[in-house]
Amino acid sequence: MSDRSSARREIGDRDVEYRRVRALVIGAGAAGARAAIELVEQGVDPADVLVLGKRDHGDAHTTWARGGVNGALGTHDPEDDWTIHAADTLNEGHFLNEPAKVETVAREMPDRLRELDDWGMAFSRTEAGEIDQRYFGAQSFRRTAFAGDHTGESMLETLIEQAQQRSVPYRDQVMITRLLTEDDRVLGAAGYDQDSGEFLLFEAEQVILAAGGYPGIYERHSSRDDENTGDGPALALEAGARLMDMEFVQFHPTGMAVDESDPEWEPWRGRLVTEAVRGEGGRLYNAQGERFMERYSPDQMELDARDVVARAIAQEIREGRGTDNGGAYLDISHRSREFIAERLPRMYERFQSLGVDMAEDPVEVAPTAHYGMGGVLVDDRGETDVEGLFAIGEAMGGVHGANRLGGNSLAETVAFGRVTGESVAKRLQAGAQHHESGRIETLAASHFADLEATTDRDGSDSPDSVMADLRALMWDHAGILRSAERLQEGLDRLQTLRARTADLTTGDRRSRSFAAALEVGFAITVAETVLQGALERRESRGAHYRTDALEPDPQQQETIVADLDTFGGIRLSRRELDDPSPAVQRALDAGYELDYHQLE
Known part of the structure; x- marks a missing residue:
């Protein structure tokens, strides 16, 4: 249900909505969601959430x-189990993952899939009526459950329906x-209503940050x-939490490559x-008609790890074998029209609307920034260094x-x-942590004054212009191929962009330009952690590829952590990783591996 229980307070001579x-x-x-x-399932009153x-x-x-x-x-491969899922995840992460967190996800997921099924999620089914599963890149077995090619949409609809059944209050259009x-303890959060422009203050005993990641700081993403611009990690860093692995940005091999001069196609860049297109047998070809993954990965082919396939496409483009729109061809036309329409309905419909028939013709693809592997450093239950502040989803590392x-x-x-919801519920049930409301109001008043200073400002630059330049900087200096020289140049240029944010033109708090000014501030903060981490990691590992340090360095199998020093600058440190559990180590030692040719 929507939130209807806010009150009003005078905070620093401002009329503020308070909850x-x-x-x-x-x-x-x-x-x-x-x-x-989980909070409600564990006995927390919905009115307290x-x-x-x-x-x-x-x-x-x-x-x-x-x-x-x-x-x-x-479902298809009964020999699969959670330990092999964990082993595949560690292998794909080049053993920079935190094993305990990996094992939590792998152990949880069979029950979470069955739970979603019980809740009515529209999973695709096998002929026997079980949840269907397909191959995804670098997975030893068919482990990826799906709902056509709209899995996330179906999942969120299911979760929202379940939250509504439990009367969980929500508030939308809040930034x-x-x-x-x-004193290293969270008191709550401040922001504003994007529809009305009103200031908002939320006082809370526990805060769960699930605000997304940061691939939107890249030109091609x-x-x-207006999402994934680093809001969550930046908020946590400014609050006193640490970030980790920020240099690792996943460039998905198959973003749409389009004619940017065509107004119908340009928004799809x-x-x-x-990946389901490749999981269902899609093949990659260069402009010369060569199925080029045979050169780069003859065993896993198009279903090798995302970083491997992305670099292969980039190499084909660099060596002059790219398509007219700077990409490669992805072709699934050897499958029947009925198969494509059933298994990939959203992709089929999207390209049909743009005049391309996937059952007859290939589509053009090129690498695109897709996911930040880094995020907020948390413990095994999701809590940050700041007491009462948790981070989950793409916001966590x-x-x-x-x-x-x-x-x-x-x-x-x-x-x-689920895990963090349970942990927070237990914390709440152990006893309330009462805050001095006057103190949170003092902190909020200072912040609201800063927001007012950003409102209706007549500057010499626009937030969109600075964001566009930041995205170009990150693509050029911290993209698929990196070097110390280019990363340092990027850091130098970033300081110029940061200076430009002091003189932006913005509208009132209901305007898109006001929100964009805040987003570019978050994005610049996060961009600096990416550039600094990538400069510090003097090796190539996974999605981080240094042309001046081509091999992984066993001495650098550590996490790079970023926090703020006393002057507000980025400070880096290193952190050692634990070993996997004996059960997962046995799965690693068994050497399970995907055999692409089972698809042929």
């Missing part, structure tokens, strides 16, 4: 995750602009332009062509390491949504 709750969930996608469900969304309710980035969600059900903390296994993003959302 006190026990558990505040920032982010209304799959992770936030599943956490809210509030879910905040930046967009309209139900319109979270989760809906753009299409191909599937992993869980070792063994959180500051997490309020004192698979997100919408970089948008994802789901630790699960994916140097490269994410396809199908694990949606898995992480519901696995840690």
